[in-house]
Amino acid sequence: MINLTPQLKTQQLTDPMQPEPFRVKRVMKESYDTFTLEMEPVNSERLFTFAPGQFNMLYIFGVGEIPISISGDPNQPAMLVHTTRIVGAVTKAMSKLKAGDVLGVRGPFGTGWPVSAAKGCDVVLVAGGIGLAPLRPVLYQMLAHRDRYGKVVLLYGCRSPEDILFRKELEKWRARFDLEIFVTVDYGDSDWHGNVGVVTKLIPKAPFDALNAVTMVCGPEVMMRFTAIELQKRGVQGDAIALSMERNMKCAIGLCGHCQFGPTFICKDGPVFTYPQLQSWLAQWEI
Amino acid sequence: MKTLDELLHEHEFFKGFKPEHLELMAGCATNVIFEAGEYIFREGENADVFYVIRHGHVTLEIHDPRRGPIAIDTLQENDVLGWSWLFAPYQWHFDAKAVKLTRAVAMDGKCLRTKCENDHTLGYLMMQRFATVLADRLQQTRLQVLKLYD
Ligand SMILES: Cc1cc2nc3c(=O)[nH]c(=O)nc-3n(C[C@H](O)[C@H](O)[C@H](O)COP(=O)(O)OP(=O)(O)OC[C@H]3O[C@@H](n4cnc5c(N)ncnc54)[C@H](O)[C@@H]3O)c2cc1C
Ligand code: FES
Numbered sequence: 486m487i488n489l490t491p492q493l494k495t496q497q498l499t500d501p502m503q504p505e506p507f508r509v510k511r512v513m514k515e516s517y518d519t520f521t522l523e524m525e526p527v528n529s530e531r532l533f534t535f536a537p538g539q540f541n542m543l544y545i546f547g548v549g550e551i552p553i554s555i556s557g558d559p560n561q562p563a564m565l566v567h568t569t570r571i572v573g574a575v576t577k578a579m580s581k582l583k584a585g586d587v588l589g590v591r592g593p594f595g596t597g598w599p600v601s602a603a604k605g606c607d608v609v610l611v612a613g614g615i616g617l618a619p620l621r622p623v624l625y626q627m628l629a630h631r632d633r634y635g636k637v638v639l640l641y642g643c644r645s646p647e648d649i650l651f652r653k654e655l656e657k658w659r660a661r662f663d664l665e666i667f668v669t670v671d672y673g674d675s676d677w678h679g680n681v682g683v684v685t686k687l688i689p690k691a692p693f694d695a696l697n698a699v700t701m702v703c704g705p706e707v708m709m710r711f712t713a714i715e716l717q718k719r720g721v722q723g724d725a726i727a728l729s730m731e732r733n734m735k736c737a738i739g740l741c742g743h744c745q746f747g748p749t750f751i752c753k754d755g756p757v758f759t760y761p762q763l764q765s766w767l768a769q770w771e772i
Numbered sequence: 773m774k775t776l777d778e779l780l781h782e783h784e785f786f787k788g789f790k791p792e793h794l795e796l797m798a799g800c801a802t803n804v805i806f807e808a809g810e811y812i813f814r815e816g817e818n819a820d821v822f823y824v825i826r827h828g829h830v831t832l833e834i835h836d837p838r839r840g841p842i843a844i845d846t847l848q849e850n851d852v853l854g855w856s857w858l859f860a861p862y863q864w865h866f867d868a869k870a871v872k873l874t875r876a877v878a879m880d881g882k883c884l885r886t887k888c889e890n891d892h893t894l895g896y897l898m899m900q901r902f903a904t905v906l907a908d909r910l911q912q913t914r915l916q917v918l919k920l921y922d
Binding site: 669678 | 829831832839840841842843844846848915916918920921
């Protein structure tokens with residue numbers, strides 16, 4: 486039995502309520518509604534160490550502050566990277582930032598993906614839509630220490646071929662012999678020769694040993710619910726399934742109660758949880 | 773070279789079928805190959821067959837006059853293609869195109885329907901298997917229309 490719970494630790498911060506100014510170095514358009522910002526601290530030589538799965542509170546001055554997962558390489562702490570999908574006021578304002586602009590950063594917060602617990606196991610990452618961004622650091626980490634893991638499999642689903650994030654990187658990874666990358670879209674046009682159908686459809690045939698696999702799932706809640714069910718059908722134990730949850734946040738340090746989900750605070754106890762920790766709450770309304 | 777009932781026996785869909793049933797069904801089977809880009813069937817054509825995919829990659833498409841072909845599902849090794857042969861009016865609802873070279877066993881629907889009528893145990897087994905395939909596809913379609921990733 487693989488138990489992920491002890492691996493999920495929160496990193497402590499010295500002044501977690503004080504945003505630190507970061508300057509945008511580069512803006513990359515990932516798709517029509519998603520972009521990546523690369524940033525560096527304005528005032529210091531600080532290296533931004535983080536665990537894959539952790540998030541920051543990003544403050545767009547005069548607009549608002551929102552939680553966004555770190556999507557960069559944990560082995561490149563000189564550059565802070567975030568990938569964001571435009572859904573409302575703050576993300577829209579963030580999408581207008583250009584190289585040289587400054588924003589506030591608090592973090593990193595929360596628990597990380599169970600990367601150490603996965604040593605010696607097959608690793609299956611299941612991502613839906615923007616959910617690939619918080620999982621990308623796991624792939625970087627595993628590629629940096631590839632010999633520590635069994636098979637590494639990414640199952641990624643999105644709406645259409647235009648929605649595929651990190652396309653060039655996925656193509657590069659797909660060409661490797663030590664990674665298994667499967668992408669599926671809900672609808673494809675005549676140029677699309679890959680899989681069509683929801684991401685859960687990839688699970689029964691994906692090449693991994695269900696009894697010795699650690700799985701990490703990130704995407705909208707409904708997608709994660711059905712993915713967990715499908716993984717269990719395949720034989721994966723519930724406590725070998727880790728999920729990353731989202732809720733509106735304010736303080737991000739377990740003080741304000743904004744992100745409460747059942748008996749837990751997503752910001753402090755999560756965002757990464759094991760499936761058994763969430764299972765009874767996931768299908769309930771208005772939680 | 774493998775016999776048709778051996779090929780059927782190896783396929784996920786027929787797991788657990790008795791040898792005598794596989795032998796009966798092999799009487800309705802032929803080996804087929806589709807080249808990449810070849811249409812296996814088109815919407816509205818008679819559905820008098822279904823395919824047991826051995827290797828390859830097939831897309832199910834709907835043709836939209838404005839947007840051209842839209843792929844709505846893909847099928848691969850160990851999948852079955854087509855259930856319209858089971859129900860009147862026995863017509864295909866979509867286009868099916870081989871994306872890669874695809875090898876399959878084609879099962880003659882009329883021949884199978886007669887065998888299922890004559891042997892209700894076989895008929896029940898076939899209905900059970902197809903019901904599972906249909907339930908899986910229905911579930912996936914529900915998730916697809918949910919816009920799962922939004
Ligand atoms: C721990 C954590 C990590 C996150 N990581 C990322 C990330 O890496 N990249 C990223 O793009 N987003 C991420 N999010 C979600 C992000 O925080 C929200 O999309 C953001 O707060 C929306 O702010 P807004 O002002 O632009 O939109 P709002 O004005 O708050 O919302 C606009 C509309 O979008 C809807 N909406 C809000 N949040 C979401 C959401 N998460 N998904 C879908 N619809 C939503 C609202 O219901 C509303 O209808 C994360 C959230 C959490 C809690
Ligand atoms: S955001 Fe304040 S308790 Fe979680």
